[in-house]
Structure formats: C-alpha cells, structure tokens
Amino acid sequence: MKPPNHRTPDTPQGPGSATLGHPVTLKNVADRAGVSVSTASRALNGQARKYRISPTTEKAVRKVAADLGFQASQVARSLRLKRSGLIGVIVPDISNPFFASIAREVSLGVEAYGFSVLLGDSREETQIEQRLVEQLRAKQVEALLVCPVGVVPDHLVTLDRSGLPVVVADRVFDGIELPSVTSDNRTAARAVAEVLIEQGHRKIGVLSGVRDSLPAKTRLQGLNDAAQHAGFKLDPSYLAGNAFTEQSGYDATLELLDRHPEMTAIFAMCTPAAIGAIGALAERGIAIPRDMSIVAFDDHPFAELMKTPLTVSVQDIPRLGRLATAVLLKRLNVNPSADSSADSSAESSGQELPPLSTPSELQSASSLWKVPTTLLQRSSVAAPRH
C-alpha cells in the first residue's frame, strides 16, 4: 500500500504486450504494482488464498500484469521448477498421415495439461532418430513418444532407464521393457489374409515392410497363422520388399511377378506398398481383382473412390494415439481422466502446469498395449482364375 512512486525505468507502455526492447518480467509487474516479486508471483499463480494475500493486492497485481501483457517466462520457470512442460514426439515421417494423426492426438491430449509437443522427424533413419533424441533430451523434454524406425531399440531403452519416460508406438520392439502401444497386427493380418484364403488363394505374394521391424514380422505371422489354419504353408520366396514405402511395394511386386508368375494374390503390409503394387500391376496390364487380388492395411479418404476399392485391415489410429498419450501422461503422474479446462485455480497468466505428484518412481513395468483393428471388405479380392 505504499505510494507507487518508485517506478522502473521501463519504456512507456501502451496497453497490450511488451512495447519496446525487453519483454516484461515479473519484476516489472511487481514494481509497477508496488509489491515484491514474491507477492506478484503468488498473486498470479493462484496462490493468493494460500498465502492470504489481500484481494486488493491480488486484483492490483493482476491488473498490472494484464495491462503490461505480462507472460511468465516458461524458461525461467522451467529452470526453477525443473519442469519444462515439453513432450517430445519423434516419428519417421510427419507428412505421413498415419504419424501425423498420432502426433495430433498427442498434441491435443497433452495440451490440456499445459504441455507442448516438440516435434522430430527421423526420416526413417535410426541415426537421425538418435540425434533427435539427444536434441530433445537437451531441451529437457519431460517424456518422449517415439514411433521408432523400428530396428534398434537400444538408445530408447537406455534413455528410459536413465529416468526419462519413453513410450513407443507402432513399430514397437520385441522383448523390451518399454511401454508400447501398437495395433493387434497378428489378428489383423490373419483376418485380411483369410479373405484371400477363403476365396481359394494359395500363391500369395507378400509386400513386406522393414523386415526386421516387429509389425512386419507380426503381420507375416498372422498371415502364416491363416495359412496354417487352411492347411498350407507359405513359401518364403513369396516375400519381397523391405520398407513401408510405395517404392518398395512397386519394386517388390515386379520382383514377385517375375519370380512367381503363378501368383494370384498380394498381401501388402501397408497402404503405400499397395499403391506401388497397383501401379506395377497396371503397367503389366494385370487387372484387379480379375487377374490378381490384393489386400492391404489402413484406410484413407480416397478408398471408396478408387477404381478398385481395396479390402483392408484398418487400424484405429486416433485411438492408438490417444492410448499412447494416456500411457505417457500416466508415466508423468498426470491423471488423464481429470477434466481438462475445469482448472479454475490459475486463471490469468503463466501458470498452467499442474505439479507432478510423485517423482516418477521408475514404474517401468513392461507393458504392451494392443489396439484392435477392423476388417473392411471391398472389391479388391476375387477368386483366383486358374
């Protein structure tokens, strides 16, 4: 309640935010409101009650803060609190709608808790993935969601062990104690494979994604399950391709066509591969499904509009993303069920991170979450001709 005649030499402020030069700091606010920084801090952080700050003071501080367009520096705050409010998300290719959707779910899911997403694109290279991990670690992310390239999990395990919560999605790993979420690829693969098999197909070419990745192996397994159930075995020479890309699908198809002219169906492990295959087939004048049946994974907005709508196993991508986010939040000891914006404690500025309750007690219980998929039968499968 002293007369506020001790002004900082701050540049004359128009209303709105920082006008010139230095951004406005808490000290600026405090000075102008004639209180100490602690009082200002407390007033702005919804701790007025707790510290029994007079409503008058609180109001005053808030007003000044608003007038000055004050925004607490999250950097300073992070340093002090040891909480960056940052979540790292690393994917092999953010322009791929699959990963983009996952990134989206994470972004939306964590935003309510004051977290922001730091994005990394590994370009399908483990080496870059490693570099990004380091870069994000240096930026003090509090957790990492990574859709790995899918072959070398070591750097992620190390990281997780070192105390930074990591959860992996999609290209998860085998026998690794990292919380993992993925589609139920085995069941999914078996289901699509069966529509092929039930039509009588036995000579089935497989367009594989990255061979060493678990999804690729698991999908192959599902296919084998189906074959075995039908009483036959798939020859390994019917396997081609080694990436989840259109190019790989195209090349593999051509290769298979040459190696096995008797092939009657194609099992594509991802949509891009299927697109490549369709292109290759068209070039060779092979009609779908008359001369060749084909099944694949994942749906897309254009599916219905295609010349031959694909029969596919579709993953519930948003759900995958949400699950991953939930696991992440749980590992951060944030309660994902709490309603988001009902947080009326901290209203005006800065304060958004609810404090973590327990200091993340290494709850690194191995866990693999599987999300069910849906079979979508369309018209890319017919009985084999010969």
Place this chain on the structure above:
Amino acid sequence: MKPPNHRTPDTPQGPGSATLGHPVTLKNVADRAGVSVSTASRALNGQARKYRISPTTEKAVRKVAADLGFQASQVARSLRLKRSGLIGVIVPDISNPFFASIAREVSLGVEAYGFSVLLGDSREETQIEQRLVEQLRAKQVEALLVCPVGVVPDHLVTLDRSGLPVVVADRVFDGIELPSVTSDNRTAARAVAEVLIEQGHRKIGVLSGVRDSLPAKTRLQGLNDAAQHAGFKLDPSYLAGNAFTEQSGYDATLELLDRHPEMTAIFAMCTPAAIGAIGALAERGIAIPRDMSIVAFDDHPFAELMKTPLTVSVQDIPRLGRLATAVLLKRLNVNPSADSSADSSAESSGQELPPLSTPSELQSASSLWKVPTTLLQRSSVAAPRH
C-alpha cells in the same frame, strides 16, 4: 592441475548418462575434471581456442563430459542467452497431409540450426489458435510459422509488432504487413477453370472453402478471370460451401444440384471438398465426367488410382514449406544458405545454436511470396452433354 581430490558427493557414475537422481550438470563435469565451471563451459563450447585453454585441459573436460553423458541444459542456456532455440508452428490440422508436409519442411529446415519445432494444432478454430499463440509465446519461441484458420489476423499482427517474428503460410491475409507465403492461387484457379471452360462449360458450381479466407476469394477471382476472358459471368448463386472440408463439399454439392439442375461442372476449392462432391454425385447417380465434370486443387498418391482421376491444380507443398522456413530463418538472421552440418566448431555436447548476428532489427517489410502451381490434366473433365 590440482589433484582432483575434491569430489562432489555425486552418486557413483557408471559410464553413459546420468545414473541416478540428478541429471549431470556442468558443475559436475567441472568438479570431476578439476577445473572451474567457466573453463568447462568454454572447453565444451568450442571456445578453447579463443580463451587459450590448454589442449590438455580441453581434452580432459571433453572426456569427463562424455563419460558422464553430460548434456548442457538448454533451459538454463536459454535463460542466460535469451535464445530458446524453439520455433512455433501452428496449423489448423496436423493430420491433414498438406499441413503435415509444411510442418515437416519447417522441422527439417530449422533442425540444422539447432532449432526445434513446437507444434500447435488449432483445430480450425481461431480462438484455439490464439490460445496456442499465447502458450507458445510463453514458451519463448523465437519465431512463429502459422497457417492460420484464415479470418482474423489481428492477434498475429499484434504479435509480430511486439517483436516476435511471425510468418504466415497458406491462408494468408489481405493488406496485412506480415511476411506471407502462399501458392499463386489466382493463376492456378484460372488455369483449372480454363480446362472446364474450353470444354464448353458455363454452368459451373463452386465448392468454396472458408468464404472470408483469402485463398477462397483468390481462387474465385481466378475462376472469374477465366470466365470473363471467355466472355461470360458466373452467377453468385453457383457458389456454395464454407469450409475446406469433405463435409462442406458434400453438402454444397447437394445444395447446388438442387438449386441448379442445369449445372454441368464443379470447381472444388480443395481435395476434401472434391471427395465430398464425388460422394454426393455417386449417391445421385451422376457419372463423372459424363454427366458432370469436376476439377479441384492438390494432388495425392491415390489420384492416379481413382475411378475417375481428377484434373487438378497441384500446389508445390514442400516448396511452400521450404520457402516459409527460409523466410523465417532470414527474419531470425540465420543464413539459410550456409551448409548445415559442416559446423565443426562445436563437436561434443550441447552447443548447437549459432548466435544471431543482428538483434532482429524489425525488418518487418511487407512481403508476399507466391509459389507457382502445376496443372495436371486427367480424366474428370469432358464436354457438357446438353
């Protein structure tokens, strides 16, 4: 060169990174190497030369840092340097491949300079966009690339004026002094419109994106240009829809079909709208291109495989993204032409941000960058039947 018998009470370190509890700090490194923090800092930041630090010392420090898995806290560094190394990217929907591609280019483009991308998804809502802007500002982003929802530019202008470099892409604004990059929508629209018109179409329905957005207006203008050149005028009642979405395209098509049964062609302002339109057309049993011609914007991997491949004007999205990134970097006084990884100065840890040369001298010259588009003629256009 003192005997290093004054150890910190740090937990016994296995090789690799932080083993237990506290992450390893510069002080830990310094102590263990038997030097002061200043020396450690300088050694690790490639300033050994500059400060004439003995090679022995430097080596020693580097070794300890490596052994301990030291990583400089970017948070502390940011606070001190007033450089966060963060770039904010805000888009209406990251799961849309268009925006995802842009985000990707930014991410790849700035990564080489040690920046990371903070992602925000505005869900096509200006209000959320505003909130995200605030959130990212608080996180001390050094610049913002936003693909705005597209109607209210004020908060962005204010922000930019306040000193935070903002560049907008795609849904740019009219008469606003914000660096903007967008496709050359007018020319593009005119070009696709002309393939319609040359076939004899005059009754052309328009599936509009967000009406008040500049891209929508500009594309309409391009269409009008073409019409005028052909000597006719488009009746405003042929305009329907108000969003860049599939739903909007669907609804608008139905609406137009009812209002103008004589319509012979559809001009869709975006791919989703086109998809919606094709769905609506199919429901009404209207064949493309026999009964109805259609053109749209943007290509996609499935385009060739569609029942009726669409004639489209395709934007060079990666180029759009790269341009936007370049503009951003220029405003940050980083030289985008410098080769990226050839930066051998700072090798081992932490140091990645090249310092900004000039302190961003408000070079807010109004500038609009236009990226050319390509016309892709396929088979969705035929001469009108009546």
Place this chain on the structure above:
DNA sequence: TTGAAAGCGCTAACAA
C-alpha cells in the same frame, strides 16, 4: 591460461 562471481526470470523457504 584460468577462476570468481554476477545475473538471466522465476519460485519457495524463511523471516517479519
């Protein structure tokens, strides 16, 4: 060639 110390903006004991 190296070190001591100030300080970036903030929060939280501890005092009063």
Place this chain on the structure above:
DNA sequence: TTGTTAGCGCTTTCAA
C-alpha cells in the same frame, strides 16, 4: 499479509 533471499544451470565479464 508481505518481503528478502537463495538458487535452478548456464555464460560471460572482469580480474588474476
């Protein structure tokens, strides 16, 4: 009910 102060981890003057 409010203020003083230490300190988060780092860089950088200034001094030696």
